[in-house]
Amino acid sequence: MSERHIRGGLSKTTAALIALPLALLMLVAFVWPLVGFVSTSVLDPAPTLAHYEKLFTSALYMRVLASTVVTAFVVTVAALVLGYPIAILMSRLRGPAAWIVTTCVLVPLWTPVLVRTYAWIIILQRQGIVNDALISLGMIGRPLTMLYTTGAVVVAMTQVLMPFMILPIQSSLRSIPKELPQAAHGLGASHFRVFANVTWPLSLPGVMAGCLMVFIIALGFYITPAILGGPRAQTISTLISQQAFELLNWPFASAISVVLLVLTLGIAAVFRRMLRVEGMSLHA
Amino acid sequence: MSPSSLGEGGSAALSLRNLVKRYGKVTATDSVSLDVEAGEFVSLLGPSGSGKTTLLMLLAGFETADSGEIRLHGRDISRVPPNKRDIGMVFQRYALFPHMTVAQNVAFPLRMRGVAKAEQERRVKAALDMVELREHLDRVPAQLSGGQQQRVALARAIVFEPGILLMDEPLGALDKKLRKHMQVELTELQHRLKATVIYVTHDQEEALAMSSRVAIINEGRIEQLSTPRDLYDRPASPFVGDFIGDINLFDAKVEEMQSGACAVATPFGRLLGTPVGPAALAPGAAVRVGVRPERLSVDERPTGGVAPAHPATIRHTIFNGNNVAVHMTMADGQELWATVSPNDPEANLPRGATVHVSAAPQDVFVFPAGAA
Ligand SMILES: Nc1ncnc2c1ncn2[C@@H]1O[C@H](COP(=O)(O)OP(=O)(O)OP(=O)(O)O)[C@@H](O)[C@H]1O
Ligand SMILES: [Mg+2]
Numbered sequence: 001m002s003e004r005h006i007r008g009g010l011s012k013t014t015a016a017l018i019a020l021p022l023a024l025l026m027l028v029a030f031v032w033p034l035v036g037f038v039s040t041s042v043l044d045p046a047p048t049l050a051h052y053e054k055l056f057t058s059a060l061y062m063r064v065l066a067s068t069v070v071t072a073f074v075v076t077v078a079a080l081v082l083g084y085p086i087a088i089l090m091s092r093l094r095g096p097a098a099w100i101v102t103t104c105v106l107v108p109l110w111t112p113v114l115v116r117t118y119a120w121i122i123i124l125q126r127q128g129i130v131n132d133a134l135i136s137l138g139m140i141g142r143p144l145t146m147l148y149t150t151g152a153v154v155v156a157m158t159q160v161l162m163p164f165m166i167l168p169i170q171s172s173l174r175s176i177p178k179e180l181p182q183a184a185h186g187l188g189a190s191h192f193r194v195f196a197n198v199t200w201p202l203s204l205p206g207v208m209a210g211c212l213m214v215f216i217i218a219l220g221f222y223i224t225p226a227i228l229g230g231p232r233a234q235t236i237s238t239l240i241s242q243q244a245f246e247l248l249n250w251p252f253a254s255a256i257s258v259v260l261l262v263l264t265l266g267i268a269a270v271f272r273r274m275l276r277v278e279g280m281s282l283h284a
Numbered sequence: 285m286s287p288s289s290l291g292e293g294g295s296a297a298l299s300l301r302n303l304v305k306r307y308g309k310v311t312a313t314d315s316v317s318l319d320v321e322a323g324e325f326v327s328l329l330g331p332s333g334s335g336k337t338t339l340l341m342l343l344a345g346f347e348t349a350d351s352g353e354i355r356l357h358g359r360d361i362s363r364v365p366p367n368k369r370d371i372g373m374v375f376q377r378y379a380l381f382p383h384m385t386v387a388q389n390v391a392f393p394l395r396m397r398g399v400a401k402a403e404q405e406r407r408v409k410a411a412l413d414m415v416e417l418r419e420h421l422d423r424v425p426a427q428l429s430g431g432q433q434q435r436v437a438l439a440r441a442i443v444f445e446p447g448i449l450l451m452d453e454p455l456g457a458l459d460k461k462l463r464k465h466m467q468v469e470l471t472e473l474q475h476r477l478k479a480t481v482i483y484v485t486h487d488q489e490e491a492l493a494m495s496s497r498v499a500i501i502n503e504g505r506i507e508q509l510s511t512p513r514d515l516y517d518r519p520a521s522p523f524v525g526d527f528i529g530d531i532n533l534f535d536a537k538v539e540e541m542q543s544g545a546c547a548v549a550t551p552f553g554r555l556l557g558t559p560v561g562p563a564a565l566a567p568g569a570a571v572r573v574g575v576r577p578e579r580l581s582v583d584e585r586p587t588g589g590v591a592p593a594h595p596a597t598i599r600h601t602i603f604n605g606n607n608v609a610v611h612m613t614m615a616d617g618q619e620l621w622a623t624v625s626p627n628d629p630e631a632n633l634p635r636g637a638t639v640h641v642s643a644a645p646q647d648v649f650v651f652p653a654g655a656a
Contacts, residue, residue, distance in 0.1 A: 187441075189392075
């Protein structure tokens with residue numbers, strides 16, 4: 001053991017020195033608070049698992065937890081279904097058209113989430129664009145309530161998170177040599193079978209990466225659900241914020257945070273395993 | 285289009301009529317007509333950017349011609365999508381599916397055609413036997429060497445017994461030794477299968493070694509289509525003469541026309557040559573003259589033959605093993621190359637020595653000027 005240490009000594013020291021600033025930053029900004037709220041969740045006021053018990057035995061909180069996961073799942077699927085065709089478009093276009101589509105995908109990414117979320121209020125409110133349009137088309141008589149529903153949260157989150165789905169898929173589509181679909185087509189596959197047998201399987205690494213990112217971000221998303229969801233469409237993150245800042249129940253907020261963290265890490269691990277299996281059959 | 289061309293097209297395996305493809309201002313395929321008999325091995329040979337790949341893409345259906353007609357065994361396929369064309373293609377970089385095993389890659393065209401599982405397995409095995417790849421059926425392409433990948437690509441292209449096989453520089457990515465080996469194997473396989481093959485290459489040695497006929501492509505046009513021997517002995521243009529083998533080329537003027545021969549005036553003197561092409565040459569016409577290095581006679585003193593001999597100064601000689609290349613300067617400064625046998629006394633002449641150069645009229649090609 002010590003031998004190995006000595007042999008790798010120099011490069012390890014160098015590597016450690018280079019990584020030191022980042023490690024310090026992680027320590028101060030992430031690990032320390034993490035340790036803080038993990039210990040708060042089990043030590044406050046005395047060593048106890050009561051906060052977790054409260055969370056897992058309360059039907060209300062479990063419903064919020066479940067609905068958060070379901071919302072994240074629906075958002076992920078919606079972003080995939082809507083984003084994949086756009087990614088295909090981006091990977092095929094050349095010249096100014098490609099530039100325009102890419103900008104349309106990226107601009108939302110550079111716009112603060114808050115701004116985009118308020119834009120959705122303008123669109124979805126009672127005198128908003130959607131209601132006005134539907135009424136003037138005569139499709140509805142009275143304005144619909146769209147704001148402060150889970151539906152509004154899903155729609156807005158899908159829009160906000162879409163670039164995280166499109167970009168990795170697009171990059172994985174671009175890396176497919178154009179001879180591959182061509183060869184498949186020439187060997188007798190229809191356009192649909194070219195997609196099903198070649199394009200789709202070869203884009204899976206991008207799909208996995210996109211889904212993972214969107215799902216994880218969606219799980220812990222705060223701003224959009226907080227603004228568009230209202231009190232009825234609560235999510236884990238709005239619950240944490242409510243417990244911490246309104247009810248000042250820090251130990252309970254910490255316990256929920258720990259659960260969210262474990263959930264996220266678990267899902268990331270599952271995806272990593274799937275990616276690795278996928279990557280093996282592709283490149284090994 | 286005309287009844288007669290339809291009739292001709294019926295007998296050939298592949299028949300192209302006035303095929304044109306433009307990319308903006310570039311005419312990548314310029315009015316190409318070509319008939320390939322069943323079982324023929326025809327190479328498309330030309331410099332980079334001459335339009336070889338474009339022609340294959342038109343045949344395979346990945347590009348659509350602006351005008352013209354493609355017939356495969358009599359059937360007009362100009363507007364048929366690639367998956368319905370019944371053409372096997374080997375791409376330059378193989379285009380194997382990286383997420384499928386060797387067996388799955390080769391079975392792909394069969395699976396797309398709805399061939400039964402057992403029959404698929406039998407034919408995949410037969411095709412892989414044909415290319416002598418019997419192991420590694422469960423490996424993915426990334427686990428194979430370049431030569432093995434090449435074989436898989438070939439097996440995948442022949443397994444469904446297509447009407448014609450297209451190959452775009454299939455050996456381009458292999459090292460020289462393996463390339464030579466695969467050339468022999470490919471030719472043997474083609475004979476065994478009696479396959480009709482259109483083969484793209486820019487390696488003239490490869491084209492000459494493998495093909496029954498070679499089409500020399502230049503700027504989208506077929507400059508000449510003939511047997512390797514004929515291309516060498518009777519090039520249709522200076523371009524072909526230069527592209528196949530070595531040739532001395534220089535400008536001259538027609539002095540006098542005789543039956544089947546002509547006398548031309550070059551800056552270093554008069555030569556007797558053979559006009560190439562159907563166009564009649566008038567005295568005074570500008571021409572381009574070509575002579576193969578091994579057809580130039582180099583002698584220490586004038587031999588007194590019928591062909592006019594001209595003095596030249598030796599600049600240097602290069603020993604190539606089976607011949608010696610002699611680099612000479614003529615009276616007007618024109619440089620010429622000749623090759624002589626290593627046993628000739630002229631092979632050992634020192635730099636600056638004077639020799640007399642001549643060539644038989646049938647070995648002096650007189651091309652109309654303006655032909656590339
Ligand atoms: N998709 C395209 N768009 C525009 N121009 C093209 C396209 N494909 C080919 N060309 C042009 O057509 C001409 C012929 O190209 P092609 O690829 O057929 O040449 P090639 O003979 O195969 O050359 P190489 O030996 O380098 O492969 C070139 O001038 C090329 O730039
Ligand atoms: Mg090419």
